[in-house]
Amino acid sequence: MKLVSAILRPHQLDDVREVLLETGVSGVTVTEVKGFGRQKGHTEMYRGAEYQVDFLPKIKLEIVVAASELSSVIEAITKTANTGKVGDGKIFVSTVEKVIRIRTGETDQDAL
Amino acid sequence: MKLVSAILRPHQLDDVREVLLETGVSGVTVTEVKGFGRQKGHTEMYRGAEYQVDFLPKIKLEIVVAASELSSVIEAITKTANTGKVGDGKIFVSTVEKVIRIRTGETDQDAL
Amino acid sequence: MKLVSAILRPHQLDDVREVLLETGVSGVTVTEVKGFGRQKGHTEMYRGAEYQVDFLPKIKLEIVVAASELSSVIEAITKTANTGKVGDGKIFVSTVEKVIRIRTGETDQDAL
Amino acid sequence: MKKILILLTLMPMSVFAEGLDGANTSWVLTSTALVLFMTLPGLALFYGGLVRSKNILSVLIQCFAIAGISSILWLVVGYSIAFADGNVYFGSLSKFMLLGVLEGSLRGDIPESLFMLFQMTFAIITPALIIGGFAERMKFSAVLLFSTFWLIMVYAPITHWVWGGGWLQEMGLLDFAGGTVVHITAGVGALVAAMVVGPRKGFGERPMPPHNMTMVITGAGMLWVGWFGFNGGSALAANGDAAMAMLVTHISAATAAMVWMFYEWIKFGKPTALGAVTGMVAGLGTITPASGFVSPAGALVIGIIAGLVCFNMVIIIKQKLKIDDSLDVFPVHGVGGILGTLMTGIFASNELGLFSGQGLAKGMTVASQVGVQFIGIVATFVYTAVVTYVILKVVEMIIGLRVSSEEEQQGLDISSHEEIGYNL
Amino acid sequence: MKKILILLTLMPMSVFAEGLDGANTSWVLTSTALVLFMTLPGLALFYGGLVRSKNILSVLIQCFAIAGISSILWLVVGYSIAFADGNVYFGSLSKFMLLGVLEGSLRGDIPESLFMLFQMTFAIITPALIIGGFAERMKFSAVLLFSTFWLIMVYAPITHWVWGGGWLQEMGLLDFAGGTVVHITAGVGALVAAMVVGPRKGFGERPMPPHNMTMVITGAGMLWVGWFGFNGGSALAANGDAAMAMLVTHISAATAAMVWMFYEWIKFGKPTALGAVTGMVAGLGTITPASGFVSPAGALVIGIIAGLVCFNMVIIIKQKLKIDDSLDVFPVHGVGGILGTLMTGIFASNELGLFSGQGLAKGMTVASQVGVQFIGIVATFVYTAVVTYVILKVVEMIIGLRVSSEEEQQGLDISSHEEIGYNL
Amino acid sequence: MKKILILLTLMPMSVFAEGLDGANTSWVLTSTALVLFMTLPGLALFYGGLVRSKNILSVLIQCFAIAGISSILWLVVGYSIAFADGNVYFGSLSKFMLLGVLEGSLRGDIPESLFMLFQMTFAIITPALIIGGFAERMKFSAVLLFSTFWLIMVYAPITHWVWGGGWLQEMGLLDFAGGTVVHITAGVGALVAAMVVGPRKGFGERPMPPHNMTMVITGAGMLWVGWFGFNGGSALAANGDAAMAMLVTHISAATAAMVWMFYEWIKFGKPTALGAVTGMVAGLGTITPASGFVSPAGALVIGIIAGLVCFNMVIIIKQKLKIDDSLDVFPVHGVGGILGTLMTGIFASNELGLFSGQGLAKGMTVASQVGVQFIGIVATFVYTAVVTYVILKVVEMIIGLRVSSEEEQQGLDISSHEEIGYNL
Numbered sequence A, B, C: 001m002k003l004v005s006a007i008l009r010p011h012q013l014d015d016v017r018e019v020l021l022e023t024g025v026s027g028v029t030v031t032e033v034k035g036f037g038r039q040k041g042h043t044e045m046y047r048g049a050e051y052q053v054d055f056l057p058k059i060k061l062e063i064v065v066a067a068s069e070l071s072s073v074i075e076a077i078t079k080t081a082n083t084g085k086v087g088d089g090k091i092f093v094s095t096v097e098k099v100i101r102i103r104t105g106e107t108d109q110d111a112l
Numbered sequence D, E, F: 001m002k003k004i005l006i007l008l009t010l011m012p013m014s015v016f017a018e019g020l021d022g023a024n025t026s027w028v029l030t031s032t033a034l035v036l037f038m039t040l041p042g043l044a045l046f047y048g049g050l051v052r053s054k055n056i057l058s059v060l061i062q063c064f065a066i067a068g069i070s071s072i073l074w075l076v077v078g079y080s081i082a083f084a085d086g087n088v089y090f091g092s093l094s095k096f097m098l099l100g101v102l103e104g105s106l107r108g109d110i111p112e113s114l115f116m117l118f119q120m121t122f123a124i125i126t127p128a129l130i131i132g133g134f135a136e137r138m139k140f141s142a143v144l145l146f147s148t149f150w151l152i153m154v155y156a157p158i159t160h161w162v163w164g165g166g167w168l169q170e171m172g173l174l175d176f177a178g179g180t181v182v183h184i185t186a187g188v189g190a191l192v193a194a195m196v197v198g199p200r201k202g203f204g205e206r207p208m209p210p211h212n213m214t215m216v217i218t219g220a221g222m223l224w225v226g227w228f229g230f231n232g233g234s235a236l237a238a239n240g241d242a243a244m245a246m247l248v249t250h251i252s253a254a255t256a257a258m259v260w261m262f263y264e265w266i267k268f269g270k271p272t273a274l275g276a277v278t279g280m281v282a283g284l285g286t287i288t289p290a291s292g293f294v295s296p297a298g299a300l301v302i303g304i305i306a307g308l309v310c311f312n313m314v315i316i317i318k319q320k321l322k323i324d325d326s327l328d329v330f331p332v333h334g335v336g337g338i339l340g341t342l343m344t345g346i347f348a349s350n351e352l353g354l355f356s357g358q359g360l361a362k363g364m365t366v367a368s369q370v371g372v373q374f375i376g377i378v379a380t381f382v383y384t385a386v387v388t389y390v391i392l393k394v395v396e397m398i399i400g401l402r403v404s405s406e407e408e409q410q411g412l413d414i415s416s417h418e419e420i421g422y423n424l
Ligand SMILES: Nc1ncnc2c1ncn2[C@@H]1O[C@H](COP(=O)(O)OP(=O)(O)O)[C@@H](O)[C@H]1O
Pocket: A007, A034, A035, A036, A037, A038, A039, A056, A058, A085, A086, A087, A088, A089, A090, C026, C027, C028, C029, C030, C062, C063, C064, C065, C101, C102, C103, C112
């Protein structure tokens, strides 16, 4: 099984979630993160003291899927979250060796 | 070494932490996340505008352990966090290649 | 490619970010986490009810880099974040199989 | 009898001190502080909590900036337009910069500087109420320009009509503390602004829940308290008139809050805090024109009607008509003001038994009074709508009304003010 | 001398205006706003900050809903039960719906409508205080039903006993602003409710720290300020009596806050903000019955004792007796009210040198006065405890008291109100 | 004419009631509540929002503890030093513990207990203002000890000089509500403290943005409202003097807020909410000494100058001189107080046409008045600076001034108070 970690713009959460649902994904875990990359941040100013904020609010989606579904999930995300502007984010894929559903003790594919 | 990522109900943090301590785990990193899965969310209503909130508050525990301790850690979590109701969460296991303790520079098993 | 996950003290974020930039890292994702380990927590007291808070505020940096840059990144973090006191944190390294830049569809090295 | 009592109350002071009544002055000084408190921080918090986190400071700075600008305008020309002698449509510029108003000048038995300041706090809150209509998307410069024109061209003249010796006052319109002057003008202004500026990006598609309900409720509590100064202070005296105005204000607020909450409970299954406080504001807005004229029993009825009608209007405007009057200014304030102004014509009558009020305007019957009230409503509504529309179009031509789509996405706090609300 | 001064102060108005005193009216109008401010948003924030994030709105809506319902009840029957003529235990229904109370009606030298409204703000805060006892677990419907019964069956009658011409007043009980009427009744009500409803899930096992200490402290500041109206306004006049009441109120609050803070510092090693403000509330509650009767030096002693005793009572109730009076209503308000009522019997005496007060009730010695105070305390305590218990049992039978265990786990905001506090 | 009016106003009461004026008493009672409200929760929130999240409670507890301690000190000796008869530099201890001040005692035509309490609220806010200078790093015990000494050795004597019959008052210094007494002393105290205590760890290297701007703005709104009591109440009467003082206060606040906001907009490209409210506070501080003496048009000019000058001073002190006066107390309050005291000497003159005020001190010309104002400023500045410095050095010797570097890193909330602000 694969873990798909996608760093996205916060306001795209709802759209991406919907597309993922359609793709057959049954679960997603979301974390609020701050990202730093090519996209430039903004300045803030407090009583004349101006400073640069480089970290931008992003969300991280973590989705564990069967290897067979990997490409469709990646495609779904890529398509939906692409605005063509710097800062759209990345997808990282890695291997998950084992999955357990706590409630039932089911493992791996059954646990997804 | 293995990374155990467990998505759990927030209020079970304290109980699980205690059990893990007993199992010999020396460190845990916790993230507040929002989860979407089989467990249904709730509705909110503001001035007559009702809407569905699908993401539920969850916590993610990350624990890096020696491969040999993997099964006891999984067992400890599964036992403690199991309420039998939908939404108890999942455990994901993957491989960690290297661990470094920043303070001492120790690596791998010694760094845990 | 490798995923470097570093658990650090929150106030070291800015310093570490700068050093990473110098090392040539082009992006970082940061999560606020709470950590439990050897470093002891603090007590809080509300109307005479004292209790122990074991989880300390930490930050998690996630950096995906080419395998070739792994050691320089690790070194950069270790050097900067080391205060010699318990609680400096850990670095965990694992393998990332695939990286995709959502904006362009570029993959792997090109996507970093 | 009442008349005589009042006369007698005023007597000793007028005999000894050429008219200044210390007690009345004391109460109006206090009321002025209370009405300022309604806007800052009251309304600012009430509104601020309702928007999304990324726009919170834009609401707060708009409230402050409107307070600042309206105060200066009021000093320079506003008060003069509203309250200096003139014709029945417009005051004059004879009190430009408060010329001739000295420390010793009186208006009735309180200092004129105080009367002017008390009225200034009304001139602050009225345009501030409007920002609820276009929140989260309007350019800051446009907000300021719009508010400037609006204060001078809408608020000040209508104040003159109703309280400054104008044609509606002459006709016998009963508006104790601003059902027409404040609430209808603000509600209609917000409605027109919402329509001209257009809905927020994603309106109707995506939920936009309040970012901080505790802030909303804190602001609501402050509004309730401050409203004692708004309505009670409008008696311009510390007497039974003020006391009764405060009592009926309180009763209407409490009743409308409970009606809204129970209505919601029945209709949607759950009573909400936001519902209770929204009902409260509706009850307060609705009783405002009536507050010096009706009895507690009348206030109870007014509160019930305020809760029922405004509740439904919120849903009609936003969900049926799909107008993004973002913080529901029209259905709560505008509709409340209309209802209250109408019902004043009924419950002011002293021939309703338990529901009797303090009496209609001189020579009026309930029918004729309601007629006058109706004219007042229509005139205020139409004039406000037309002039607000024209002002918005002019401002649009000069500097544009909306921020860009990216700025709206990013949030006004960062894009327009380079600040963020929270670093918790 | 003092008597004559007061008489003289009242004279000019009574000569000219058949009794209405504008200055006193002005101050009581203001005080009314201040006391409402204590509950909304003061107490709401003070309590709201202390609960967990998932229950914040439940506390806020309970405060608002109690304000709404109590106001209506007070208008319909409460005021009449408390203040209309009747026997020594109960008023009558002769002022049902404020019948016969017109704009010109006076009570003393202020409008009766104002007196009634001022008292209404007391009738709001007292049941609102009780919610601290059962916070985070009680059904909303049960809260409303309980508060309704409680206001009519506990609060209104006891008010009659102490201030409405009842038996305790006749006996000479000194309770200036509500040590018995407000604080003992609320404290005992909360204690009984906490015991009947039972502890929160996890109480004693898991920490339940305040979710927003800044909110707690904001509310505390508002309580301090509002209390000037509570105690100062209870003079029903703008004179030395009001001024002295405010001064001693302030001294007691400041002293108890500091005593609590230093005590904590010595005993637990750190001074806390929560400790300081809790001490402040204890000091305010304790001085309340005494405020019109004691001197600043007396207030200093009262403040010290309030800080020391209430501090220990909090620990005894919660940690020793394991009663989940969640927000410590009994140890702070109940115990404060008891202490203050007792000490009034001492420090009101004008024979204590520097510590002398304004004098005991007519014909009393310290011993006899303390005796009367003691009877007042016991009567209030026992009556409140018994009737509160009965009401709770009745409510339990009708609709049940607690939410389900899952709802409690999920938090009342979502489960009972479908709202959440923060979307930061 | 004005004089006669005032005299006549006072007459009826003095004839009938041996001096107590109920109306004036009512207004000063109210003002007292308003000024306490400025500190708690006003200033506490204004300051608290500006610091980082980890130090929020340290600011709030410091405000509360200073309120507590100052109140007790004021009762015990402070009031006596400031207002009891003595020489021109120092009162006496004859009113130790308010000895001899009874419920019936008057000061002018209001109760002396009220005058003392009103002044107490000033004695609370002044040391509380100073904490902005050393926020986020000073030991709590040192804060308390410093504030104690400072109140007795700086605040009380200077109050005596200016308002208690001291040498500056005799010289004809015009300071209506505390430009020297409150704002210069607080500003200079904070500046010296910031320099002696040293900058926060990381000052100048790392940004330290406000952790909660909504809290800052809420506090600012409360300050504005409360300031009506501060300046309006300083008339000690409910008359045209109070009304005009409130009006000019409002105008200056509004103007300075807008000037600051537009200045920032022009200079840095964006108008900020923090800028607007900081300008507002500068405008309030600056008008304070002038408030009873100037006209609305004068207030407009004062507001403009306050905005322009204080804006630049903030940048000079922090960015040029690198002094970590953390919350900008000196550039806002200190500089505002200096400016206002000077300009009072000009705009009080009644020979400036539209800009005329109520008149200079007896026998003064603008030149001589400005001279006196200047002496007042210099004396206050130098005395405060020297004594503050000495006190800090003494406190440093006894218990040290700063927390350890680790404690500062961890935040004062946990390290000094074992509490945290938020558990959202
Ligand atoms: N090497 C990396 N490791 C981890 N996260 C990264 C990395 N590079 C970028 N990111 C994350 O992806 C986000 C978007 O990257 P950015 O370079 O701004 O734009 P783009 O994805 O369009 O190239 C960043 O804000 C950061 O959170």
